[in-house]
Structures are given as structure tokens and as C-alpha cells.
Amino acid sequence: MSPNKRIAVWMSEKKIQKVNWQELETVCGNYGFEVFKLCLKSSLESQGPFCVLVHKMTDIIASANLGDVRCIAILQDVERYISQNPTLIVIDPIPNVRKIIDRYSCYSIIHSTNLCTYEVFTPNFCTLETNDVETIKHQLRIAHVTYPFLCKPLLGHGSRKAHQICIIFNERSLIDISTPCVAQSFINHDASLFKIYVAGDKHCMVERPSLKNYQASDRETIYFDSSDVSKAGSKSRLSVLDPEDVVERREPDEKIINLIATTLRKAFGMDLFGVDVVIEKSTGKYAIIDVNAYPGYDGFPNFYEALLECISKKMSTDLT
Ligand SMILES: Nc1ncnc2c1ncn2[C@@H]1O[C@H](COP(=O)(O)OP(=O)(O)O)[C@@H](O)[C@H]1O
Ligand SMILES: [Mg+2]
Known part of the structure; x- marks a missing residue:
């Protein structure tokens, strides 16, 4: 698998439990991507390279806003990685989630x-x-x-x-x-x-x-x-x-x-x-x-297809 076809996904353990990971892997595979669970406890560099970051960090961002030191540190790490990898596609950009x-x-x-x-x-x-x-x-x-x-x-x-x-x-x-x-x-x-x-x-x-x-x-x-x-x-x-x-x-x-x-x-x-x-x-x-x-998407038909369509479109516009 080419290194620029890896998608990193981060969401809380609780949310991961609810996700059909098998289906996500299959749909990613159909679009030529490999997907993996990002770990925020170890360095992002050591888990890279990856071309897309899909995340649900809403609770981390909210807790960081409220002054939680651990969440502030995690977020700083992620934001530093993003700024050092300007071609990385982030769904969705952290400043926009903040808003x-x-x-x-x-x-x-x-x-x-x-x-x-x-x-x-x-x-x-x-x-x-x-x-x-x-x-x-x-x-x-x-x-x-x-x-x-x-x-x-x-x-x-x-x-x-x-x-x-x-x-x-x-x-x-x-x-x-x-x-x-x-x-x-x-x-x-x-x-x-x-x-x-x-x-x-x-x-x-x-x-x-x-x-x-x-x-x-x-x-x-x-x-x-x-x-x-x-x-x-x-x-x-x-x-x-x-x-x-x-x-x-x-x-x-x-x-x-x-x-x-x-x-x-x-x-x-x-x-x-x-x-x-x-x-x-x-x-x-x-x-x-x-x-x-990043809501629950309960009842959204073929959510992963829609997600991968979106990622593919972003990758092709980024290349042009
Ligand atoms: N302006 C409003 N007028 C009438 N009902 C509202 C209004 N805002 C929220 N609600 C009701 O309150 C519920 C929760 O409000 P919401 O803003 O969606 O909070 P949350 O972020 O917790 O989902 C909504 O699902 C709706 O039933
Ligand atoms: Mg609501």
C-alpha cells in the first residue's frame, strides 16, 4: 500500500465500539485506501505517514477549552503534526470544529x-x-x-x-x-x-x-x-x-x-x-x-461510501 493512501481515524473508545470497523476497512479498501486507528498516547510521527485524518475530537477540544491540561497537550500535539504536514486532509479542521x-x-x-x-x-x-x-x-x-x-x-x-x-x-x-x-x-x-x-x-x-x-x-x-x-x-x-x-x-x-x-x-x-x-x-x-x-449517523444509508467519496474528491482537488 502506498504511504499516501493511509487514513488515520481517531475517536473515543466508546465511539469506536459502536463503529462497524470491518465495513469501514472494506469500503476504504474499495477506494484504494488502508485505514488504521490512530493512538493519541504515542507520537503521531511514529504512526505516519498518512494522508487523511478523520477524527471526532469534539470532547477533547471542549475539555481543552475548559482548561483540561491533558487535553490541551493532546490537542497541541495533533495541531503541531497537522501544521508540519500541510498536505494532510483533516476531516474536519480543528479550528472549524472549535467554532x-x-x-x-x-x-x-x-x-x-x-x-x-x-x-x-x-x-x-x-x-x-x-x-x-x-x-x-x-x-x-x-x-x-x-x-x-x-x-x-x-x-x-x-x-x-x-x-x-x-x-x-x-x-x-x-x-x-x-x-x-x-x-x-x-x-x-x-x-x-x-x-x-x-x-x-x-x-x-x-x-x-x-x-x-x-x-x-x-x-x-x-x-x-x-x-x-x-x-x-x-x-x-x-x-x-x-x-x-x-x-x-x-x-x-x-x-x-x-x-x-x-x-x-x-x-x-x-x-x-x-x-x-x-x-x-x-x-x-x-x-x-x-x-x-460528527454526529451519530444512525440511519444514514452507506455512510462510509459517502465519507470515502468525500475523501476521494478532496484528494483529487488537492492534486490539481
Ligand atoms: N429554540 C428551541 N425551540 C424549541 N425547542 C428547542 C430549541 N432548542 C432546542 N430545543 C429542544 O431541545 C433539545 C436539545 O437542544 P439542542 O440545542 O439540540 O441541544 P444538544 O446540543 O444537547 O443536542 C432539542 O432536541 C429540541 O427538542
Ligand atoms: Mg441537538
């Missing part, structure tokens, strides 16, 4: 695209860094964040805490917010969420359960863990619609889904990512509420 896992920068990037001309939007949002209620009120007002709203941890990866979210219904409950977080207006969507999985220029969409409709009220803050709500087969009581909700079934328009996938791929400079979309009940507009690096 996606910071919810504030992620929403800002979506906001800066032209998606709003196609009735696609990201709900109003702002960061909250203080516990001073008057300052919080002011920040919510200038960002047009409306009640109810969700508070999501700033980093969308890195620990269980990253998925602990609350819904605030009134000013009295502002004291419940734990900062730093991103506040984002709640969009009613009849408890139905669409996940778009993107792999290079291919994408697919699956429907998942989501939160029921809510209005501003004097009710108490709701705390939840996102992994209990929107996984396949989740049956959270927070997803049960009220009897008076009249559900209008809306099928997402494939043209708009395609537009979201291609626009965000370019805007984020990422090939492997997932987008959570809900359809706003009152307007039928598409709200992008979350973007994740």
Missing part, C-alpha cells in the same frame, strides 16, 4: 448566511455571563430573546453538563439560570424535530421526538437533559402535546433541507456534521436550533 462546539459562535455563523432569504432562521439568542438579573433582562431585551426561552451551556460538547438545558417562562425565574450559557427563544414546533446528517455532498434526514409547545406563563423552570428528549425512541413527558394542540403535519421541503446542508457546509467549512431543524408552528419557517460535529 461549531461554541454555541454562540455557531449561531452567529448561521445568522451570517443568506439562509434567512429562504425562510430559514436561527432563533434570537444571546450569551449570558452574569447572574445579575437586571443585566440579564437588558441583554435579553437587546437581543430580542422572548419568553419562553432555553438556556444552553456555552459549549455543546465535553461533558454531560453540556446537554443540561432549562426553559425559563418568566422574569421571576431568571434567578434559575446558571451562567455562562446561551439563551435562545423557544420555537413552538409540535414536538417534531428533523435531524439532517451531512457527509460531504450527501445528506439525509430523520425525524425525532422533541419538546411540546410552550407559552410564556408563571410556571416553574423546566430542567432537562437533551439526550432524554430527542434520541430515536425517546419518550419524554416533555414531548407529550396538550390535548388542545391542533397538530398540522408538515413535511420538510427537500429543496430547503438541501439548501441548509450546502449553505452550512460552506459556512462552517465542515464535511461531517448534523443540523437540528424544527418547523415553526405559527409561520411554517425552518428554525435551525443546533449544529453538531
Whole structure:
């Protein structure tokens, strides 16, 4: 096997367990590549050369951002190797993954695209860094964040805490917010969420359960863990619609889904990512509420084929 046809893959042990490694090896072989598991505990040079690095280092990057010394050192090693090997194809580039896992920068990037001309939007949002209620009120007002709203941890990866979210219904409950977080207006969507999985220029969409409709009220803050709500087969009581909700079934328009996938791929400079979309009940507009690096791809037909197509295209454009 030629040395420039080796693909290094790194993901956590837990994720590796879920991967069909045999199938990955076969598909890589069909495209003329050899694949191997990269070890971050020993030097990358000693495991090279390789021409492609596919990784899911989101948790390492998030922990490094939070100051974890071991993760900072690992990341420095990987980034040094990447800069010393400029022809290495990295899926996806670490600076771009950094932007996606910071919810504030992620929403800002979506906001800066032209998606709003196609009735696609990201709900109003702002960061909250203080516990001073008057300052919080002011920040919510200038960002047009409306009640109810969700508070999501700033980093969308890195620990269980990253998925602990609350819904605030009134000013009295502002004291419940734990900062730093991103506040984002709640969009009613009849408890139905669409996940778009993107792999290079291919994408697919699956429907998942989501939160029921809510209005501003004097009710108490709701705390939840996102992994209990929107996984396949989740049956959270927070997803049960009220009897008076009249559900209008809306099928997402494939043209708009395609537009979201291609626009965000370019805007984020990422090939492997997932987008959570809900359809706003009152307007039928598409709200992008979350973007994740290297999602699970459950239900994505022939994911490895899509990945290898993407790698092959990148290799041939890099040669020209
Ligand atoms: N702006 C929003 N309006 C309504 N529901 C939302 C909104 N944002 C998130 N949700 C609900 O909360 C869940 C978790 O939020 P999300 O931002 O996707 O967090 P995570 O990064 O943990 O997946 C979503 O799957 C959806 O059900
Ligand atoms: Mg999500």
C-alpha cells in the first residue's frame, strides 16, 4: 500500500465500539485506501505517514477549552503534526470544529448566511455571563430573546453538563439560570424535530421526538437533559402535546433541507456534521436550533461510501 493512501481515524473508545470497523476497512479498501486507528498516547510521527485524518475530537477540544491540561497537550500535539504536514486532509479542521462546539459562535455563523432569504432562521439568542438579573433582562431585551426561552451551556460538547438545558417562562425565574450559557427563544414546533446528517455532498434526514409547545406563563423552570428528549425512541413527558394542540403535519421541503446542508457546509467549512431543524408552528419557517460535529449517523444509508467519496474528491482537488 502506498504511504499516501493511509487514513488515520481517531475517536473515543466508546465511539469506536459502536463503529462497524470491518465495513469501514472494506469500503476504504474499495477506494484504494488502508485505514488504521490512530493512538493519541504515542507520537503521531511514529504512526505516519498518512494522508487523511478523520477524527471526532469534539470532547477533547471542549475539555481543552475548559482548561483540561491533558487535553490541551493532546490537542497541541495533533495541531503541531497537522501544521508540519500541510498536505494532510483533516476531516474536519480543528479550528472549524472549535467554532461549531461554541454555541454562540455557531449561531452567529448561521445568522451570517443568506439562509434567512429562504425562510430559514436561527432563533434570537444571546450569551449570558452574569447572574445579575437586571443585566440579564437588558441583554435579553437587546437581543430580542422572548419568553419562553432555553438556556444552553456555552459549549455543546465535553461533558454531560453540556446537554443540561432549562426553559425559563418568566422574569421571576431568571434567578434559575446558571451562567455562562446561551439563551435562545423557544420555537413552538409540535414536538417534531428533523435531524439532517451531512457527509460531504450527501445528506439525509430523520425525524425525532422533541419538546411540546410552550407559552410564556408563571410556571416553574423546566430542567432537562437533551439526550432524554430527542434520541430515536425517546419518550419524554416533555414531548407529550396538550390535548388542545391542533397538530398540522408538515413535511420538510427537500429543496430547503438541501439548501441548509450546502449553505452550512460552506459556512462552517465542515464535511461531517448534523443540523437540528424544527418547523415553526405559527409561520411554517425552518428554525435551525443546533449544529453538531460528527454526529451519530444512525440511519444514514452507506455512510462510509459517502465519507470515502468525500475523501476521494478532496484528494483529487488537492492534486490539481
Ligand atoms: N429554540 C428551541 N425551540 C424549541 N425547542 C428547542 C430549541 N432548542 C432546542 N430545543 C429542544 O431541545 C433539545 C436539545 O437542544 P439542542 O440545542 O439540540 O441541544 P444538544 O446540543 O444537547 O443536542 C432539542 O432536541 C429540541 O427538542
Ligand atoms: Mg441537538
